[in-house]
Amino acid sequence: MRTRTLGSTGPTVSALGLGAMGMSDAYGPTERAESVATVHAALEAGVTLIDTGDFYAMGHNELLLAEALRGRDRDSYQLSVKFGALRGPDGGFGGTDGRPEAVKNFLAYSLTRLGTDHIDIYRPARLDPAVPIEETVGAIKEMIDAGYVRHLGLSEVDAATIRRAHAVHPVADLQIEYSLISRAVEAEVLPTLRELGIGMTAYGVLSRGLISGHWSADRAGAPGDYRAFSPRFAEENVAHNLALVEALRRVAGAKGCTVAQLAIAWVAAQGTDIVPLVGARTRERLAEALPALEVELGADDLAEIEKAVPSGSARGDRYPAAFMSSLGVGN
Secondary structure, eight states: OOEEEOTTTSOEEESSEEEOGGGTSSBSOOOHHHHHHHHHHHHHTTOOEEEEETTTTTTHHHHHHHHHHTTSOGGGOEEEEEEOEEEOTTSOEEEEOOOHHHHHHHHHHHHHHHTOSOEEEEEESSOOTTSOHHHHHHHHHHHHHTTSEEEEEEESOOHHHHHHHHHHSOEEEEEEEOBTTBOGGGTTHHHHHHHHTOEEEEEOTTGGGTTSSOOOTTOOOOTTBGGGGOGGGSHHHHHHHHHHHHHHHHHHHHHTSOHHHHHHHHHHTTOTTEEEEEOOOSHHHHHHHGGGGGOOOOHHHHHHHHHHSOTTOOOSOSSOHHHHTTOSSOO
C-alpha cells in the first residue's frame, strides 16, 4: 500500500482511506459481520486511515469499529473522527454544537465507544454558526496538548474558516467532498490548503455510488437510504447524471479498469496531498476500489476524462437544500 502525508504537520497514512459511515447509517440495512470483515480486509490490504463520526447511527459506527479493531496494534491504524452533529432518537438532524465544553464531552464519549486512549485526527463535522471557529479549535488544541488527540482536522468549511482555524493550531487536513462531479473545492479551498500546507481527505469520490458504474435509474433505494432524498439521484436529474457515467465508462474500458476505479484514480491524481476515502460497505466493493491506486493517469487520460465529465456538468445539488447552507462550498 502506498502512503501519503496529510499536509506538513499531519500523519502519514495509506494512500486510500476507508470511510465507515455506510456500515451503520445513510444507505439502508447492513450486515454487521460483513462490515467487520470489510474493515479487517482493508487493514490486511494496508489501509491505515479509517474515518467515522460520533453521530453515524448515534454511536453505532464507533462501537462497530471498536469491535473490528479489537486486538489490533493501535499504532497500525489512524482514526479520523468527526463530531458536533446533533441528532434525535428518530435519526433526524438538529444542528451543530461546536462549544468548547461540547467538544470535550463528544471526545470523552468517542474515546469510550472506540475503546482507545486517543483519536488521531479530530474534526468538527460542520461549522457551528453560533460559535467562533477559534473557540472550537482552541478546545481541540487543549485536547491535543493533553494527549487525547494527535492532530486537528476540519470538515466542509470555506477558505476563510480554514485560515482562521490554522492560525490557532496547525490543521492536518480538511475533509470535504471531492469527485468528478463535485469540484467546487478547486476554486479557492484547494489553493488555500496548498498555500498553508494542509492535506485533504476527499469523501464522496463515487458520489454515493452515483458514479460507481453500478447505479441505474430504475434502482430503488432500501428503507433509510439517503439517496432517496439526494437531488442528484432525483428522477429529473439521474438520467442526465448517468449519461455522464456512461461516457466515463468508455474511457474506463479503454484504460482497462472499472468506472469506480477510474473515478477514484482521478481524485488521487489531483495531488499527492489528497487521500480519497472509499465508503466500501462490503469486501466486494473494497476489492474493486483498492486497484484504483495502480491506475496511472497521464495528461491524455485526464483530458479524456474531462471531456467525458466536464466540471460542473452534473445536475442537482450534492445535498438536499436544507443541508446546503451548512457547507463551506457549493457543488
